[in-house]
Amino acid sequence: MSTISKAATAMMLGGISAAAVTAGGGSIYLAHQIAKPQGKTLAQERDWEIEQGLWEDFDTVKRNAYTVQGMDDYLLHCELVETDPESRKYVILTHGYTSNRYGTVKYIPTFRKLGYNCVIYDCRDHGENKETACSIGNFEAQDLLKVIADTYERYGDDIELGLHGESMGSATSLQVLKYHPKVRFVVADCGFANLYELIRVGYKGMHIGFMTDPVNQILIKRYHFDLKDTSPRDALQGNMVPLCLIHGKEDKFIAPENSEELARATSGYCEVHLIDGATHAKSRKVLGEEAYTKIVREFLEKLEKPESDK
Secondary structure: OOOOOHHHHHHHOOOOHHOOOOOOOHHHHHHHHHHHOOOOOOHHHHHHHHOOOOOOOOOOOOOEEEEEEEEHHHHHEEEEOOOOOOOOEEEEEEEOOOOOOOHHHHHHHHHHHOOOEEEEEOOOOOOOOOOOOOOOHHHHHHHHHHHHHHEEEEEEEEEEEEEEEHHHHHHHHHHHHHOOOOOOEEHHHHHOOOOOHHHHHHHHHHHHHHHHHHHHHHHHHHHHHHHHHHHHHHOOOOOOEEEEEEEOOOOOOOOHHHHHHHHHHHOOOEEEEEEOOOOOOHHHHHHHHHHHHHHHHHHHHHHOOOHOOO
């Protein structure tokens, strides 16, 4: 069973007061907190990354901004971060909940060193995108499917394309595999196995477990998505795309058991890296760029070997 701490739930849902938790109004309030997160602006995310020492030389790299029509023609703001115009290797990086495309900047040096041009974008209801409902991985996976198709259309059907995601972005990058897109690999950092279970266990820890189903009913009726449908674990049934799952051992927001559960769900090659001393979404910071890159490099090198040698 997936686990999440009281503090993690409070962070994800924006805080809950005892007065707000009533049979009717509480469900509406909690559902709103899930579907309408208060995210960072691009400037706020940039400042945070700089403060954490993770921005590095991003201001100097060549970038090209554009938009892609996602699910139901929802407009997504994207950028290509160019490594080498001659390279046929590309990776799409998907950020976490309440972040935006600048939240993926800390991972870009890893992929640039490995020769990948990087596509970054704002998930729906995040960054520069228009306000709408965020489903924390379900609608977002359908958007990502459109970004994948656009990437092939822009840069050629012969490119090698991989995915990287953090937290919600990890869930999104795994959830999209249910649609069987043409991708070479997924690096999934601190993702969850099933959103409904994540929220339910969190609510139980806050002594409001009885609210899970009423909240979900509000999400279905008002925001048109079901927590149960955001399920990377289910999306991995029969999956053969190679996975590299990275998770902090000290993650109290989305417990590392989630990645172990995801590893059991997939049918293809998968490796799990549990990082000592790392809390939620902090594996890259704890490891440092060189060690994080080493994990990804060695994973990608294994994909070139015969199955028996992995």
